[in-house]
Each structure stands twice: as structure tokens, then as C-alpha cells.
Amino acid sequence: MKFCSTCGQSVELTTPAGDHLPRHVCSACGTVHYHNPKVIVGCVPEWEDGRVLMCKRAIEPRLGLWTFPAGFMEMGETSGEGAARETMEETGASVEIGDLFAVINVPYVSQIYMLHRGRMTSARHHPTPESSETVLMHEHEIPWEKIAFPTVYHGLKFFFEDRKRGVKDFHSLDLNFRRKTAQRSDAGLEGLVNDSA
Numbered sequence: 001m002k003f004c005s006t007c008g009q010s011v012e013l014t015t016p017a018g019d020h021l022p023r024h025v026c027s028a029c030g031t032v033h034y035h036n037p038k039v040i041v042g043c044v045p046e047w048e049d050g051r052v053l054m055c056k057r058a059i060e061p062r063l064g065l066w067t068f069p070a071g072f073m074e075m076g077e078t079s080g081e082g083a084a085r086e087t088m089e090e091t092g093a094s095v096e097i098g099d100l101f102a103v104i105n106v107p108y109v110s111q112i113y114m115l116h117r118g119r120m121t122s123a124r125h126h127p128t129p130e131s132s133e134t135v136l137m138h139e140h141e142i143p144w145e146k147i148a149f150p151t152v153y154h155g156l157k158f159f160f161e162d163r164k165r166g167v168k169d170f171h172s173l174d175l176n177f178r179r180k181t182a183q184r185s186d187a188g189l190e191g192l193v194n195d196s197a
Contacts, residue, residue, distance in 0.1 A: 006031045037110040040151075041082035042070025043118035044159045045095045051138050052159070053120065055090050055131035057148055064132075065148035068155065069093075070113070079114040087118065091134040093125040102158050102171040104151045108178050115155045117168070150175055 001024045004011050009028035016023055016032050024033040045053040045068070054066050069087040073079065080097040087095045098117035105112055125134045139160050147153045158171045 001033060004029060004031055005033065037107075037112050039073040039079075040070055040111055040113045041073045041079045041086060041116070042068055042113065042155070043083040043087055043095060043097060043116040044068050044155065045087055045091070045093055045118040045120050047120045047123060047136055050163075051136035052142075052156075053087075053091055053093055053125055054135055054137050054142065056133040056135075057130070058127070058132040059130055062148035065146050066143050067148040067152045070115070070152070073114075080116055083114075083116045083118065090128055090130045091125045092128055093134070094121045095119060096121055099168060100170065101162065101168065102155050102173065104154060104172075105174045106151060107174070107176060113151045113155070115151075115158075117159070150179075 001011055003009065004026035007026060007029045009026055011024040011026050011033065013022050014025050015021065016025055019032075024035075025031070026033075047053070052068065054068060056066055057063055069083070069090040071082075071086040071090070073082040074085070077085070079100065084095055084097050087093055095118035098119060100114060100116050102115040103112065104115070123136070125136070127134055142156060144153070147156070154173055154175075158169075162169050
């Protein structure tokens with residue numbers, strides 16, 4: 001950051017009085033510019049026969065790999081509203097958002113994932129500019145070796161394990177490091193250098 005978004009003057013990286021981290025501070029008006037983690041919201045949309053809606057990414061990062069609908073939360077919306085919006089944008093599907101079942105912290109990319117259960121209100125879904133394919137899948141049909149991000153892998157595992165046990169638990173997970181190898185494992189957790197979570 002070079003210029004203040006409040007007055008347009010230059011900023012300098014310094015630790016403000018009473019703070020413990022360097023911040024971009026305007027040399028003219030004194031505004032302190034904070035950079036905070038991004039919130040990603042998503043849901044696992046479930047159809048009445050137990051299949052869940054997956055989408056194949058048509059955009060980077062992780063082009064061509066599979067995910068459930070998720071994306072950056074917008075200003076002025078709740079996590080549930082954001083999850084429903086992302087589902088519509090990425091799959092054309094309308095969902096009734098359920099409870100929050102997982103929060104996954106990914107500090108190495110400064111992201112927090114908030115994942116909801118979702119019930120599809122109809123079987124309608126289709127490809128979009130963000131998804132080259134949208135497919136309803138049973139658990140055994142999930143392409144685990146082609147999952148886009150570790151957060152998606154763990155979110156799906158939490159969802160299916162809860163459903164198998166007949167419970168609706170809440171899960172919290174910290175993913176504290178980025179895997180360094182380009183070789184993808186069965187878990188679908190490898191090859192994430194220079195990608196978000």
C-alpha cells in the first residue's frame with residue numbers, strides 16, 4: 001500500500017503507539033490502515049436423495065478441480081446469506097441454508113472458512129462462468145483425489161461423517177501450514193504452492 005484511501009497522501013509502514021504490529025499509517029491525516037483476514041463462506045448443498053452438489057472450477061486458482069460452492073463474504077451479508085449467494089453464482093442452484101457446521105482457520109493465507117449445511121430447494125443446477133460442470137454426487141462418487149483445496153476436503157469429511165453418525169456437530173480446524181510438494185495424495189491435500197486454501 002502506497003497511498004491513504006482517506007486523503008490520498010503517502011503512507012508509511014510503522015508500528016502505531018500502543019500497537020504491536022507494523023501498520024500502514026498515513027503521514028498526513030494519521031489514518032491507520034488495517035489488513036485483516038478474509039472470510040470465505042460456503043455450503044454443502046444436499047438434494048433430497050442424499051447427493052451433494054459439487055462444482056468443477058472454471059477459474060484459477062485450482063482450475064479443473066472440484067469444490068462445493070464457496071467464496072469471499074461480501075459487506076453487509078451474513079455467512080448464511082453469503083453461502084446462498086455463492087451457491088447461486090457458482091451452480092445456479094437455490095438453497096435453504098442450514099446450520100454452521102465448520103470453521104476452518106488457514107493462517108498461512110490469512111483466511112477463515114465458515115461452512116454451512118444447505119438443502120437444495122429444487123434439483124435445478126447448471127454450469128456458470130465460475131464452474132465448468134455442476135454434478136450431484138453420492139459420497140462414493142466424490143473425486144477425492146481431485147479436490148481443489150484442503151478446506152473443501154476437510155469440510156466434506158466433516159459433513160459426511162456427521163451424516164453417517166446421524167448428528168449435526170460443529171467442527172473447528174486449524175490448517176497451519178502449506179504443503180510443499182507438487183505431487184497430489186489420495187487426500188487431495190498436496191500441490192498447493194502459490195494457491196489459496
